Amino acid sequence: xxxxxxxxxxxxxxxxxxxxxKAVHRAVRxxxxxxxxxxxxxxxxAARAGVTPSTIYRxxxxxxxxxxxxxxxKLRPETAPVxxxxxxxxxxxxxxxxxxEMASAPGRAMIRDILRETLPGNASQCSxxxxxxxxxIHARALDRGELAPPAKLLLERVIAPVxxxxxxxxxxxxxxxxxxxxxEVLTYPLGQSNTDGHGQ
Amino acid sequence: xxxxxxxxxxxxxxxxxxxxxKAVHRAVRxxxxxxxxxxxxxxxxAARAGVTPSTIYRxxxxxxxxxxxxxxxKLRPETAPVxxxxxxxxxxxxxxxxxxEMASAPGRAMIRDILRETLPGNASQCSxxxxxxxxxIHARALDRGELAPPAKLLLERVIAPVxxxxxxxxxxxxxxxxxxxxxEVLTYPLGQSNTDGHGQ
DNA sequence: TGGTAAAAGCAAAAAGTTTGCTTTTGGTGG
DNA sequence: CCACCAAAAGCAAACTTTTTGCTTTTACCA
Numbered sequence: 001x002x003x004x005x006x007x008x009x010x011x012x013x014x015x016x017x018x019x020x021x022k023a024v025h026r027a028v029r030x031x032x033x034x035x036x037x038x039x040x041x042x043x044x045x046a047a048r049a050g051v052t053p054s055t056i057y058r059x060x061x062x063x064x065x066x067x068x069x070x071x072x073x074k075l076r077p078e079t080a081p082v083x084x085x086x087x088x089x090x091x092x093x094x095x096x097x098x099x100x101e102m103a104s105a106p107g108r109a110m111i112r113d114i115l116r117e118t119l120p121g122n123a124s125q126c127s128x129x130x131x132x133x134x135x136x137i138h139a140r141a142l143d144r145g146e147l148a149p150p151a152k153l154l155l156e157r158v159i160a161p162v163x164x165x166x167x168x169x170x171x172x173x174x175x176x177x178x179x180x181x182x183x184e185v186l187t188y189p190l191g192q193s194n195t196d197g198h199g200q
Numbered sequence: 201x202x203x204x205x206x207x208x209x210x211x212x213x214x215x216x217x218x219x220x221x222k223a224v225h226r227a228v229r230x231x232x233x234x235x236x237x238x239x240x241x242x243x244x245x246a247a248r249a250g251v252t253p254s255t256i257y258r259x260x261x262x263x264x265x266x267x268x269x270x271x272x273x274k275l276r277p278e279t280a281p282v283x284x285x286x287x288x289x290x291x292x293x294x295x296x297x298x299x300x301e302m303a304s305a306p307g308r309a310m311i312r313d314i315l316r317e318t319l320p321g322n323a324s325q326c327s328x329x330x331x332x333x334x335x336x337i338h339a340r341a342l343d344r345g346e347l348a349p350p351a352k353l354l355l356e357r358v359i360a361p362v363x364x365x366x367x368x369x370x371x372x373x374x375x376x377x378x379x380x381x382x383x384e385v386l387t388y389p390l391g392q393s394n395t396d397g398h399g400q
Numbered sequence: 401t402g403g404t405a406a407a408a409g410c411a412a413a414a415a416g417t418t419t420g421c422t423t424t425t426g427g428t429g430g
Numbered sequence: 431c432c433a434c435c436a437a438a439a440g441c442a443a444a445c446t447t448t449t450t451g452c453t454t455t456t457a458c459c460a
Contacts, residue, residue: 015426017438043416052440057417059438115315120370127368156381160364161356167367168327170320181356190388215457217407243447252409257448259407401460408455415448423440430433 023049024056028070032106042066064116071110072122077129080136087141087148088186094137095178098130099162103172111166130159149189157185223249224256228270232306242266264316271310272322277329280336287341287348288386294337295378298330299362303372311366330359349389357385 027049031040042063046053060066081094101107114122134151141148158181165173227249231240242263246253260266281294301307314322334351341348358381365373 015438016424017426020439041416053416054418054441055439112315112318115312115367118312120368123368124370127364155364156361157357161360163368164327164355164360164363167315168320168323168363170324184390188388188390190384215407216455217457220408241447253447254410254449255408262448403460404456404458406455406457408453410453411451413448413450415446417444417446419442419444421441421443423438425438426436428433428435430431 020049020051020055021059024051024060024066025070025073028066029074032070040067064113067113068117068122071113072125074110075114075126075129077133081133083140087137087144087146088182090137090140091134091154091182091186092179094133095158095182096175098159099173099175099178102162103166108166108172111163127155131155134159149185153189154182154185158182220249220251220255221259224251224260224266225270225273227251228266229274232270240267264313267313268317268322271313272325274310275314275326275329277333281333283340287337287344287346288382290337290340291334291354291382291386292379294333295358295382296375298359299373299375299378302362303366308366308372311363315367327355331355334359349385353389354382354385358382 024045027045028040031044031048040063042056043053045063045066046056056066060069081090084090084093102111111126114126117123131151134154138148138151138154158178161181162173162178165171165177224245227245228240231244231248240263242256243253245263245266246256256266260269281290284290284293302311311326314326317323331351334354338348338351338354358378361381362373362378365371365377
C-alpha cells in the first residue's frame with residue numbers, strides 16, 4: 001500500500017495536464033492564504049481548483065507531496081541576487097532576505113512541507129536553489145577580482161546554522177545572528193578542503 | 201478543525217494512561233521494525249496495542265504527532281558520552297555515533313518524523329538532547345583543564361552542517377566529513393561572540 | 401471506602417482515499 | 431486533415447480512516 005505518484009512534471013506541457021496542475025497549485029496557495037485554518041484537504045483543494053479529487057490523488061499521491069511541490073515552486077528564485085557592487089554587500093542583502101523569508105511563519109511552514117516527503121528530491125532542489133543564488137554572487141565577485149569563499153562553504157557555515165535554528169529551536173534566528181555568521185566566514189574563510197557532496 | 205491533542209505526557213503515571221502510552225509506543229516501534237511497508241496507520245497501531253483507535257486520536261491527535269513522540273523517545277540519550285580521556289577523543293567518538301545514527305535510513309526517518317509537527321516542541325527537545333551530550337563532554341574537558349569550545353559553537357559548526365546534509369541533500373554526510381568539521385572547529389574555534397538562543 | 405473527573409471503549413456518522421471503468425483530449429501516423 | 435492511441439481526467443461506488451456523542455472504567459483523593 002505504498003503511495004507512489006506519477007511523474008508530476010506535466011508530461012504534456014500546454015495541454016490539459018498543465019492547466020490542471022496550475023489550477024491545483026493555485027488552489028493550494030489560495031487556501032493557504034485564506035485564514036488557512038485546518039481545511040486544507042485534498043477534497044477542498046480539488047473543489048477550489050474545479051477538479052475531481054481522484055485526479056489529485058493519482059497525480060500527486062498524497063496531500064504532503066502536493067504541498068511539497070507547491071512549496072518548492074514558491075521557493076524557486078525568480079531573479080538573480082541584487083548586485084550591490086561588492087561581495088559582502090551582495091551576500092548581506094541576499095542573506096537578509098533569505099532569513100526573513102525562511103524564518104517567518106509561512107517560510108517555516110514551506111520548509112516543513114518540503115521536508116515532509118520521503119524522497120529527498122524537493123529538499124535537494126531547494127538546497128540547489130540556494131546554492132545557485134550564492135554561486136551567482138560568488139562568480140560575480142570573482143569577475144570583479146574579489147577573493148570569495150566558495151558557495152559550498154557559505155552553505156556550510158551560514159545557511160546550515162540558520163536552517164538548524166529555524167528547524168530545531170523555538171526562536172528563529174535573527175538578522176543579527178545571520179550577519180555574525182556571514183562576517184565570520186568572510187573574515188576567516190577556512191575549511192576549503194572540500195571533497196564534493198553538493199554537485200549544484 | 202485544527203488538530204489539537206491533549207497533554208500526552210501521562211498525567212497519571214503508573215495508571216492506565218501510562219500503560220496505554222507504553223503499549224502504543226511499543227506498537228509503533230514494532231510496526232516500524234516489521235517490513236514497515238505502508239501499513240503504519242492509526243487503526244493498525246491501535247489493533248497492535250490492543251487499544252481503540254479513538255484513544256489514539258484523542259491523545260495524540262494525529263499519526264504524525266504520535267510518530268514524532270516515538271522518534272523523540274528513540275533519540276533520548278540513555279547514557280552519557282563515553283569518556284576517552286580527552287576532549288578530542290570524546291567528541292570524535294560521540295560524533296561518529298551521532299552521524300551513523302542520524303544519517304542512516306531509520307535515523308533520517310526519525311528526524312523527519314520529529315520535524316513533521318507544527319509545534320517545535322519535539323524538535324527543540326531533540327536539539328536539547330544533543331546540546332546536553334556535548335555540554336557533558338565540554339564540562340568534562342574543563343575539569344581536565346583542557347581548553348574547549350562551547351557546546352553552542354559545536355552545534356553551529358558541526359551539528360548544523362551535518363543535519364543540513366542529512367535533510368537537504370541526497371547523499372548523507374560521511375564520517376570523514378564530520379571529522380573535517382570537528383577538526384576545523386577544534387583548530388580554529390572562533391565565533392565565540394555568542395549572544396544566546398539555545399538556552400539548554 | 402465511596403465520590404469524581406480524566407481517560408478509555410464503543411459504535412455510528414462523517415470525511416477522506418482508493419479503484420475500476422468511462423470519457424475527454426492532445427499528440428501522432430496514415 | 432482525420433482517425434487512432436495512449437495518457438490523463440471524470441465519475442461513482444467501495445473502502446478506510448477520522449471524528450464524535452455517549453457509556454464505562456479507573457486511578458486518585460477526601
